[in-house]
Amino acid sequence: MFSRLIHRGVTSLIVLTGVLLIGFLMLQVIPADPAVAIAGPQGTQEEIDAIRRHLGLDQPVLLQFVWYIERVLSGDMGRSVINNASVSGELLRAAGPTIELLAVAMLWAVPTALGLGILAALRRGGIVDRLVMAVSVMGVSIPVFWVGLLMIQFAARTRAFPVQGRGGPLWTIDGLSHIILPAIALGLILVGPIARMTRTTLSESLYADHVRTARAKGASEARVIIHHALRTALLPIITLIGLQIGTLLGGAVVTETIFSWPGVGRLAVGSIIAGDYPMAQGAIVFLASAFILVNITVDIFNELADPRIGAKT
Amino acid sequence: MKQMTISKQAGVAAPLFSVENLSVSFSTDSGPLLALDDVSLSIHPGETLAVVGESGSGKSVLSLAIMGLLPPTAKVSVGHMRYDGRDLAGLDKTARRDMRGKEMAMIFQEPSTALNPVKRIGDQLVEAILLHEPMPKATAKTRAVEALAATGIPSPEIRARAYPHELSGGMRQRALIAMALIHRPRLLIADEPTTALDVTVQAQILDLIRDLGRETGTATIFITHDMGVVAEMADRVAVLYAGRMVETARASDLFTSPEHPYTLGLLGSMPQLNQRGAPMLPISGTVPDLRRMPSGCHFHPRCPFAQARCVEERPGLRALDRGRRSACHFAPLLETLGGQA
Numbered sequence: 001m002f003s004r005l006i007h008r009g010v011t012s013l014i015v016l017t018g019v020l021l022i023g024f025l026m027l028q029v030i031p032a033d034p035a036v037a038i039a040g041p042q043g044t045q046e047e048i049d050a051i052r053r054h055l056g057l058d059q060p061v062l063l064q065f066v067w068y069i070e071r072v073l074s075g076d077m078g079r080s081v082i083n084n085a086s087v088s089g090e091l092l093r094a095a096g097p098t099i100e101l102l103a104v105a106m107l108w109a110v111p112t113a114l115g116l117g118i119l120a121a122l123r124r125g126g127i128v129d130r131l132v133m134a135v136s137v138m139g140v141s142i143p144v145f146w147v148g149l150l151m152i153q154f155a156a157r158t159r160a161f162p163v164q165g166r167g168g169p170l171w172t173i174d175g176l177s178h179i180i181l182p183a184i185a186l187g188l189i190l191v192g193p194i195a196r197m198t199r200t201t202l203s204e205s206l207y208a209d210h211v212r213t214a215r216a217k218g219a220s221e222a223r224v225i226i227h228h229a230l231r232t233a234l235l236p237i238i239t240l241i242g243l244q245i246g247t248l249l250g251g252a253v254v255t256e257t258i259f260s261w262p263g264v265g266r267l268a269v270g271s272i273i274a275g276d277y278p279m280a281q282g283a284i285v286f287l288a289s290a291f292i293l294v295n296i297t298v299d300i301f302n303e304l305a306d307p308r309i310g311a312k313t
Numbered sequence: 314m315k316q317m318t319i320s321k322q323a324g325v326a327a328p329l330f331s332v333e334n335l336s337v338s339f340s341t342d343s344g345p346l347l348a349l350d351d352v353s354l355s356i357h358p359g360e361t362l363a364v365v366g367e368s369g370s371g372k373s374v375l376s377l378a379i380m381g382l383l384p385p386t387a388k389v390s391v392g393h394m395r396y397d398g399r400d401l402a403g404l405d406k407t408a409r410r411d412m413r414g415k416e417m418a419m420i421f422q423e424p425s426t427a428l429n430p431v432k433r434i435g436d437q438l439v440e441a442i443l444l445h446e447p448m449p450k451a452t453a454k455t456r457a458v459e460a461l462a463a464t465g466i467p468s469p470e471i472r473a474r475a476y477p478h479e480l481s482g483g484m485r486q487r488a489l490i491a492m493a494l495i496h497r498p499r500l501l502i503a504d505e506p507t508t509a510l511d512v513t514v515q516a517q518i519l520d521l522i523r524d525l526g527r528e529t530g531t532a533t534i535f536i537t538h539d540m541g542v543v544a545e546m547a548d549r550v551a552v553l554y555a556g557r558m559v560e561t562a563r564a565s566d567l568f569t570s571p572e573h574p575y576t577l578g579l580l581g582s583m584p585q586l587n588q589r590g591a592p593m594l595p596i597s598g599t600v601p602d603l604r605r606m607p608s609g610c611h612f613h614p615r616c617p618f619a620q621a622r623c624v625e626e627r628p629g630l631r632a633l634d635r636g637r638r639s640a641c642h643f644a645p646l647l648e649t650l651g652g653q654a
Contacts, residue, residue: 207384209426215382216421217441217492218414227440228429235431306431307476 008299012292017069019288023281024068028061030277037081072285078278080271087282090267095286097166098263101186101256102248104170104179109187110194110241117198118230124203132195139192144251148185148258155181164260182259189251190244197240201233208232235306242298246291253287327398329532330379330417330500331355334392337374337383345388346603348374350556353392356549358499361526361533363547363564365540365579369600371556372536373422376502379534380419381409396500415445417500418493420522423509424485428477434461434488435473441492460491464521483514490521497529504536519545540579544568552576555601555611558630562637572639572646574616610642618643 027034035051036043043051052058056067071077077087113136120132155161167178205211206229214228215221253265260266268283270276303309337349349371356362366372377383379394381401394401396416401409421427429437438457439450448456454473461469464487477485486506493501503522507515523546526533535546543550547564552575560573571577578596598615601607607614613623622642630640639645 209421209423210429212382213421213427213489213492214429214440216380216413216419218410218412218444219440220410232429232431308430308478 004303005300008296012296015292016289019285019292020069020072021065023285023288024065026284027277027281034081077282077285080276080279082271082274082276082279087279090279091264091282091286094262094264094267094283097261098252098256098265100170101179101182101252101261101263102245104183105187105248106190106241106245108183109190112187113191113194114198114237116191117195118202118225120195120199121202121206122225124199129199132199136192136195139188142188144185144189144254145258147188148182148255151181151185152258166262182255182261185259186248186251186255189247190241193244194237194240197237198233201236202229205229205233235302238301238305239298242294242301245294245298249287249291326357328355328395329358330396332379332391332394334390335375335378335394336390337371337378338388339386340388341604344604347606348387348556348603349378352553352556352558354551354558354561356500356532356534358532359527359530361523361535361546361548363535363537363543363550364553365537365543365550366553367538367600369555369603370553372538372553373504375553376419376504376534376536379500379502380413380417382413382419411445414441414493414498415496416498417502418496418498420486420489420493420501420503420506422505424482424489425477425509427489428485430477432476433473434475434477434480438473438488438492438495441495445496456495457491460495461488463525464488464491465517466491481514482510483518486510486514486518487521490518490525494525494529494531497531499531500534501526501531502534502536505538507542508537508539515542522546552579555606556603557611557640559612559640560638561630563635566635566637570645570647572633572637572644573612573641574618574646575612577646578615610640618646 033048035048035055035057038051039048049058056064075088077091079086080090116132116136120129123129152163155163161181162178163181165178167174167176169175170179202225206225208229210232211224211228214224219228249265252263253269255261256263256265257269264283264286268280268287271279271283331354333353335349335352336347339346339348352371352375354362354364364372364375374383374387378387378389378391383389391402396412401412404412428434432440435454435457438460439453442448442453442456443450458469458473461472466472466484466487472480472484472488477488480488486509490506501522506522507518510518519542522533522535525531533546535542537543543564550560550562550564550567551558552560552567552573554575560567560571560576562572567576568580571580575596581596596615601611601614607624609625609627610616610619610623611627613619616623626642628640628642630638631644632638633645
């Protein structure tokens with residue numbers, strides 16, 4: 001198991017280097033020259049050259065990349081072109097709200113999806129099953145921004161919930177009422193795929209050989225479903241949830257923008273629109289690293305849930 | 314079609330389990346599929362009854378029907394099903410479930426898939442114990458290890474902590490046998506328990522089932538398509554063909570003078586070690602599609618003795634001498650077809 005983890009870690013490191021490279025190259029190919037930007041409209045050619053030398057922009061690209069990695073590793077991701085704020089500082093400030101939003105979205109969406117999927121699998125072909133599948137297809141097909149806009153419409157008319165920004169801490173009423181709408185909008189992305197996966201894997205495993213053995217032992221139907229059928233059906237579901245977190249990160253970008261949620265997604269979109277490339281670069285690298293980290297975590301969870309995975313290598 | 318009730322073997326007490334006129338059908342897209350057609354059988358304490366037939370003959374459906382494990386899509390009609398004087402057909406689900414694993418247990422065909430892949434062997438045994446006998450978990454664990462040891466698994470304490478994929482096929486089957494016999498059931502159904510195993514392991518597993526069965530006085534219904542296994546294990550044999558019982562007899566009688574052409578074919582397709590050079594005679598053709606049964610006797614398209622009568626008239630199961638019964642118009646075969654056979 002440990003050798004597998006190390007292997008997984010090494011490959012992730014390679015992927016991460018790729019992400020950094022893309023982020024780095026992004027700044028290389030954009031038309032704006034940071035030296036020109038810093039020198040300002042009155043800057044002379046000499047001043048610009050001095051700034052270039054100072055920033056190391058006259059050095060070979062590969063060397064610049066190595067410096068860039070060094071800086072990122074030491075937590076320095078540059079400064080915003082707009083307000084000179086530290087990129088890593090802004091990212092850290094924005095990470096909290098994003099994690100909060102993702103967590104609340106998953107907290108309601110995953111149990112709901114599992115419940116719907118189990119219900120559909122147990123009553124396969126029945127009315128409940130068809131209803132659940134219809135709802136889940138709807139959830140997959142309706143884009144987040146549309147749901148978000150509908151919610152804002154609804155909330156603006158009824159004044160039931162605030163539609164902009166983040167309230168106080170999550171455990172206060174103010175914090176809760178602010179997070180409800182974006183969390184529902186974001187969580188809806190998850191419900192469809194997870195419910196469908198649960199239905200499929202569970203309705204297969206309900207008739208698996210080892211589940212029949214459990215019935216032959218005299219286990220009650222509830223015990224058979226929970227301890228045997230669901231236990232083995234859970235493995236692909238965990239993998240899917242992990243993959244969906246990636247989609248969720250993407251959805252967070254949209255949701256945060258619509259609901260003005262002060263997270264990494266809105267930071268990324270805002271800085272791209274404003275032409276704040278160091279900030280955009282930082283946000284993208286941050287989101288990509290988060291995705292890689294999630295994948296490793298899912299792998300570990302899967303390994304813990306299925307003893308067979310570790311044995312294969 | 315009405316059948317005579319099975320006559321009790323002379324001088325033997327009431328059967329432990331009996332079922333009469335059992336039919337099981339499934340509805341499929343291309344019409345109803347009659348998997349079992351009017352099957353009756355009984356088994357006495359300590360007896361081993363082999364149920365023989367090709368794949369598709371309804372053997373596995375029969376075992377699941379006895380255990381009450383048929384999927385909800387199955388339509389079951391049964392004259393009566395009795396276990397130790399109790400009427401099983403009338404029992405509610407909970408009472409039936411309480412019997413499973415305690416009174417009647419089952420060993421399955423594929424040891425590689427019949428165990429839960431993500432639970433340790435010991436935990437699966439502990440679950441089986443605790444389902445019917447509440448006790449401290451530590452005691453149950455000791456019991457589980459003892460049960461594994463009784464099946465001849467080497468270093469049972471270590472195996473109890475292993476996952477199924479870490480054991481060999483033979484060891485998995487031993488673990489399943491340990492699990493099935495843990496409450497000393499009075500009725501054991503073994504559904505082709507050795508089919509998926511190596512030949513050398515097969516013999517060990519057969520010995521194990523026989524020895525443990527004898528020790529606990531268990532009545533065993535042994536489902537197989539292997540006549541060699543039948544010869545090894547069975548006191549009595551029931552032959553199934555396309556969902557119907559075509560012959561039943563004591564094992565010794567069945568091997569010396571089979572009374573149905575299909576049984577004759579099964580025996581002919583068994584390799585003979587003692588008759589050097591004797592040719593193997595496979596049964597020609599395949600089991601008919603259960604949705605498109607041939608008219609008359611279901612076996613007539615493959616039967617070497619088939620005559621016009623067999624195409625038109627379906628033979629019922631008739632009693633012959635010595636408790637034998639055959640569903641062939643021409644039974645006893647030697648008298649009727651002596652010249653040909």
